Amino acid sequence: MTELAYLADLPSAYVRAFRSRVTALPPGGVVLERTYFYPTGGGQPADHGVLRIGEHRWEVTDVGRSGSAVVHRIRAVGGAPRAPPIGGEVEGELDWARRYRHMRLHTGQHLLSARVFSRTGLRTVKANLSGATASLDLEGELDPALIRDLESDLGEALRSPHTVSIRQVPRAEWDARPTAPRSGLVPLAPQVDPVRVVEIEAEDACPCGGTHVRSTAEIGRTRLAPPVSRPGAGSRLVFTLVETELTAPPA
């Protein structure tokens, strides 16, 4: 079992380097006691980065879940052995530029899904992040005339930032919430309790296991494309980060 250290609270999503111990070596991969590497899931791609012991380095090329373990796919660099030893303490370091783009995109996706829902009642069926782009699959057709309003919503969240926070909500409380959910097309598994709810102050609350920025200001400027109709399957909305190389401001 791997402790998913990036999940603990919102500041944990900003940890770029950490130490941990190797607990297993499945073929081509490394399992650590705890990790800040995000494994592919929920539309957010895996983190990349490196593991190190002294002079030896292993590039982390992919990260995925295998039951309750997180498997870091690695490639030895230079003269490093094929894998670090079981029981060895490694230093992990994330490819921060990549991860931070995912945090900005993911938070932007929550905000945009919330605004689409409040303006139209359309829920987001699925979201996917890749590179500097996020796509939202909506359950119905979106009027292309709304793009300008949604763009201005995103601009407003940049000029008047909203705080993002994480709250562990008892399942019974979450299920009894008075407002209709903008998500919820895919029901939460019955054993999920408490529910990890990502909140954008005064805007949105959504169960999520991904990584997010602390403030909507950190999303930066975005460009929203006209919606694409997907016959029989609603529509797709795509936005792109304009400033792809932003770094996180200090906490």
Ligand SMILES: [Zn+2]
């Ligand atoms: Zn999320």
